[in-house]
Amino acid sequence: LAKTTQPISMDSYEGQEVNITCSHNNIATNDYITWYQQFPSQGPRFIIQGYKTKVTNEVASLFIPADRKSSTLSLPRVSLSDTAVYYCLVVGAGSNYQLIWGAGTKLIIKP
């Protein structure tokens, strides 16, 4: 099973671009990489998912190198409301429910 490793915490400032990297050295061929955001007293919320190269949506981008052993979540022009815990999840595309969550990165955005 792929184990995911991500930084425990990060700080940044409003208006900056923030990049959070997750390591998943043993990722399997069928695994996807998904990122979730969690605010206090709430459940995690889906941000973005990818398999390889680059994926972009209205809130974030996800960069995955060719070897897929890591991934980087990029948040453009963060605001104070982006202060949250961000989780990296490696999940198999099949029905075996191999869900490997990272321990989360606590991102603090300062004014």
Added chain:
Amino acid sequence: ETGVTQTPRHLVMGMTNKKSLKCEQHLGHNAMYWYKQSAKKPLELMFVYSLEERVENNSVPSRFSPECPNSSHLFLHLHTLQPEDSALYLCASSQGQGAETQYFGPGTRLLVL
């Protein structure tokens, strides 16, 4: 009511009590999950139900007993819990299996005394 709801939001129980956590999803999804979230640890997947059938049980102690009476409801029955079971218990649902996006409820904060 929309999304995934969980009740109660907070629960304090003694080690000899029996209680139940309830989850309801209003999204028409086919899969439902129970997770345990402890401080500074990854989310731990406990149980997965797909079309009301349990498809995953990650070595969870028998003092936790899940029940899925239909595709919209999921229960977690608790009895003779230990203090180390104190955590946030999250319910989630997804349309299908595998890499499908999961939608989470707000969780039940459980304290076992």
